[in-house]
Amino acid sequence: MITVTLRGRGGQGIKTGAHVIGTAAFLSGFYVQDQPLYGAERRGAPISAYVRISRQVILDRGQIDNPSLVVIGEESLMGMASDNPPHEISESTVILVNSPLSKSDLASRYNIKNSLIVFDLVKLSSGIIEKPHLGIAVAAAACKLLGLNFDFVKESIIKELVNIQVNRDEIARNVDLASKVFDTISPVTITTPREAYRESGILEPKYHEPAISTCAITATGNSMLRDRAQWSNYKPVIDYDKCTKCMVCYVYCPDSAYTIDSEGYPIVDYDACKGCNICKTECPVKIITLVERNKR
Amino acid sequence: MKELLTGNAAVATGVRLCNVDYIPAYPITPQTEIIELLSRWINERKMIARFVTYDSEHSMITGAGAASLTGARTFTATSSQGLLYAFEMLYNLSGWRAPIVLANVSRALAAPITMEPDHNDVLAARDSGFIQIHAETCQEVLDSVIMAYRIAEDNRVRLPVIVNLDGFYLSYTREPVMVPQEDEVAKFLPQYRPTFGYLNASNPISMGVSVLDSSAYSYFKYQIHLASLNALRVHEEVSSEFEKMFGRRHGLTDEYMLNDADYVIVMTNSFTTMGKAAVAKLREEGKKVGILRIRMIRPFPKQEIAKKLEGKKAVAVIDQNISVGSGGILYPEIVSALYHIKERPGAIISFVGGLGGKRISLSEFRHIASTLEGAMSGEAPKVQSVLLFTEDNWSSVKEMLKIAGKGDVNG
Ligand code: SF4
Ligand code: SF4
Numbered sequence: 001m002i003t004v005t006l007r008g009r010g011g012q013g014i015k016t017g018a019h020v021i022g023t024a025a026f027l028s029g030f031y032v033q034d035q036p037l038y039g040a041e042r043r044g045a046p047i048s049a050y051v052r053i054s055r056q057v058i059l060d061r062g063q064i065d066n067p068s069l070v071v072i073g074e075e076s077l078m079g080m081a082s083d084n085p086p087h088e089i090s091e092s093t094v095i096l097v098n099s100p101l102s103k104s105d106l107a108s109r110y111n112i113k114n115s116l117i118v119f120d121l122v123k124l125s126s127g128i129i130e131k132p133h134l135g136i137a138v139a140a141a142a143c144k145l146l147g148l149n150f151d152f153v154k155e156s157i158i159k160e161l162v163n164i165q166v167n168r169d170e171i172a173r174n175v176d177l178a179s180k181v182f183d184t185i186s187p188v189t190i191t192t193p194r195e196a197y198r199e200s201g202i203l204e205p206k207y208h209e210p211a212i213s214t215c216a217i218t219a220t221g222n223s224m225l226r227d228r229a230q231w232s233n234y235k236p237v238i239d240y241d242k243c244t245k246c247m248v249c250y251v252y253c254p255d256s257a258y259t260i261d262s263e264g265y266p267i268v269d270y271d272a273c274k275g276c277n278i279c280k281t282e283c284p285v286k287i288i289t290l291v292e293r294n295k296r
Numbered sequence: 297m298k299e300l301l302t303g304n305a306a307v308a309t310g311v312r313l314c315n316v317d318y319i320p321a322y323p324i325t326p327q328t329e330i331i332e333l334l335s336r337w338i339n340e341r342k343m344i345a346r347f348v349t350y351d352s353e354h355s356m357i358t359g360a361g362a363a364s365l366t367g368a369r370t371f372t373a374t375s376s377q378g379l380l381y382a383f384e385m386l387y388n389l390s391g392w393r394a395p396i397v398l399a400n401v402s403r404a405l406a407a408p409i410t411m412e413p414d415h416n417d418v419l420a421a422r423d424s425g426f427i428q429i430h431a432e433t434c435q436e437v438l439d440s441v442i443m444a445y446r447i448a449e450d451n452r453v454r455l456p457v458i459v460n461l462d463g464f465y466l467s468y469t470r471e472p473v474m475v476p477q478e479d480e481v482a483k484f485l486p487q488y489r490p491t492f493g494y495l496n497a498s499n500p501i502s503m504g505v506s507v508l509d510s511s512a513y514s515y516f517k518y519q520i521h522l523a524s525l526n527a528l529r530v531h532e533e534v535s536s537e538f539e540k541m542f543g544r545r546h547g548l549t550d551e552y553m554l555n556d557a558d559y560v561i562v563m564t565n566s567f568t569t570m571g572k573a574a575v576a577k578l579r580e581e582g583k584k585v586g587i588l589r590i591r592m593i594r595p596f597p598k599q600e601i602a603k604k605l606e607g608k609k610a611v612a613v614i615d616q617n618i619s620v621g622s623g624g625i626l627y628p629e630i631v632s633a634l635y636h637i638k639e640r641p642g643a644i645i646s647f648v649g650g651l652g653g654k655r656i657s658l659s660e661f662r663h664i665a666s667t668l669e670g671a672m673s674g675e676a677p678k679v680q681s682v683l684l685f686t687e688d689n690w691s692s693v694k695e696m697l698k699i700a701g702k703g704d705v706n707g
Contacts, residue, residue, distance in 0.1 A: 019300075019470070023300055026300050031472060032300060032471070032472065033469060033471050034469070034470050035464070035465075035468055035469040037464070058471075059570075059573035060569065060570060060573055061465045061566055061569050061570055062464070062465055062653075062655050063655065200659045200686035201659070201663075201686065201687050202659075202660065202663045202682070202684070202685065202686060202687075203685055203686060203687045203690050204683060205683070205685060205707065208705065211702070212697065212705055215407060216700070217701060218700060218701035218702065219699065222699055222700075222701075
């Protein structure tokens with residue numbers, strides 16, 4: 001059995017990516033199982049998806065612990081300690097990353113000894129599609145590594161994008177991009193990883209006093225431990241010259257990302273902002289713009 | 297045609313094939329995909345049915361019962377807290393003998409809140425009079441919806457049916473599913489034509505009447521029980537016909553390497569797939585373990601369970617639920633099914649595992665197998681249910697407790 005884990009962010013199309021890999025393998029005659037794991041169910045929050053591909057009926061379910069191939073949608077997802085769930089990999093796991101960085105840069109930055117394949121989606125998509133569907137692109141790359149035939153990959157992309165009601169022009173562009181990605185990737189050997197099994201003894205939890213055993217959080221401010229700035233692709237920028245200090249943005253922000261400074265101007269805490277666009281929509285004088293965040 | 301379908305899509309596809317007339321709906325994760333698909337198909341005219349969104353699960357189930365009593369084939373779906381919110385109406389629907397099919401996508405109950413599955417939601421409804429079929433695979437989900445209408449609408453039963461599938465492990469998991477032909481399903485499941493007890497303007501009747509006479513209450517309540525017990529036989533008939541028509545058999549129970557097994561693990565629902573993989577491994581190590589999966593939970597197939605487990609050395613029951621203050625819910629039912637047989641297993645041991653969707657690892661299955669062997673060599677098994685929980689699980693919980701501000705907690 002070959003197993004694939006995809007990691008991306010809510011809204012990037014990682015679930016569709018898993019479906020594209022799954023359907024392409026299914027069309028190629030394999031037994032397939034695929035599944036997204038939504039996590040925080042929020043745009044920008046880390047999300048995982050799994051694909052199992054086998055010649056026999058698949059006797060497993062749920063999370064994949066030790067995948068043959070890990071597909072990473074953007075560099076910010078590499079080595080994220082607070083990721084849920086953490087994905088254990090072994091030395092035989094092949095890692096595929098979308099990043100503008102070179103292979104050697106990435107390998108040294110994250111101390112990766114595994115077989116590493118890097119492709120740059122921004123570069124590959126220029127001239128083909130303005131807003132590439134990341135899920136489709138990573139799926140095409142993964143399918144190449146898995147040795148699937150592009151005819152099936154193409155059929156699969158069309159099927160999955162029709163299913164989520166993408167229009168024809170955009171499907172055609174994504175197929176073009178997928179074919180370009182497919183051709184750039186040079187195949188490597190993907191193996192069935194050694195069993196992820198590790199023995200862990202049974203432990204019967206003891207009774208703990210309610211202060212411990214009640215499901216409540218007593219520590220304050222621990223959301224700082226999570227790098228939420230990465231959960232958002234856009235951030236609001238205020239044109240202070242035109243701001244009337246009406247505080248509408250402050251009131252509407254669902255994440256209380258706004259504070260008011262001593263002169264009465266609204267200030268955004270970009271670590272808390274999720275880029276939801278509500279303040280921009282609500283600002284009565286329309287002076288908030290959303291700009292893309294600079295992310296790796 | 298074989299297709300990759302999620303468990304949710306398998307439910308929706310089954311409902312479409314069954315030519316359902318009325319679908320009252322209310323969203324809840326991880327069920328929502330079912331009603332989204334159905335509403336989309338109705339909108340695209342791929343399906344002719346009336347789809348109505350309600351203001352809560354309580355009204356939704358009430359609406360489902362009322363619609364069913366007008367003679368409409370009715371389907372609805374919910375999960376977890378939604379099922380509990382509808383709770384009092386479940387008993388009413390079985391009392392009205394309203395043969396709806398309800399898909400429950402299992403999700404563990406709050407608090408603490410989670411999205412992942414265990415069966416405290418659906419098993420809370422075990423005494424409600426609903427027939428309960430619990431599925432392991434997406435294929436079985438689709439097939440069970442079709443079979444469910446045949447059972448529900450049979451005059452020997454005439455009761456509502458729950459088809460249960462696990463959240464995430466089935467609901468969002470795509471697997472190859474053979475989708476039956478529409479005309480074949482129509483042959484297997486003819487149009488619903490109730491012969492009695494349905495609301496009709498020209499033939500007024502009162503439903504849900506009060507009985508102030510307690511013997512009348514006893515009579516009617518016991519009739520529901522008898523109807524439920526009849527479902528065991530009706531299920532067998534429906535199952536054979538289904539197999540003849542579609543080539544797949546779904547019995548009251550399902551088994552894996554059971555025949556020559558000395559030790560048996562009893563499970564339900566989608567985690568059984570992981571159990572099968574573990575059993576295959578244990579067999580390689582020379583341990584004669586097998587699996588019995590109980591598919592029909594209500595009525596409870598006591599005789600069949602007794603037949604399958606008679607003569608086995610020892611049995612482990614994994615309950616993916618917990619009756620707080622007692623232990624696994626199905627364990628005592630299985631013990632009582634085995635009590636009077638001649639060659640009763642030497643030990644029947646209760647395990648509680650998979651709570652909140654926690655995967656059951658090979659380590660834990662190994663532990664079960666060695667506990668069974670130990671019980672046969674004279675080790676006294678625990679009276680209380682044993683929780684399937686590992687040192688690794690504890691270290692991750694410990695870490696979370698620390699972040700939550702509870703300091704270093706000792707296990
Ligand atoms: S974009 Fe949304 S989260 Fe960010 S500041 Fe505006 S309202 Fe708040
Ligand atoms: S809503 Fe617009 S004008 Fe009002 S305080 Fe915010 S940015 Fe300024």
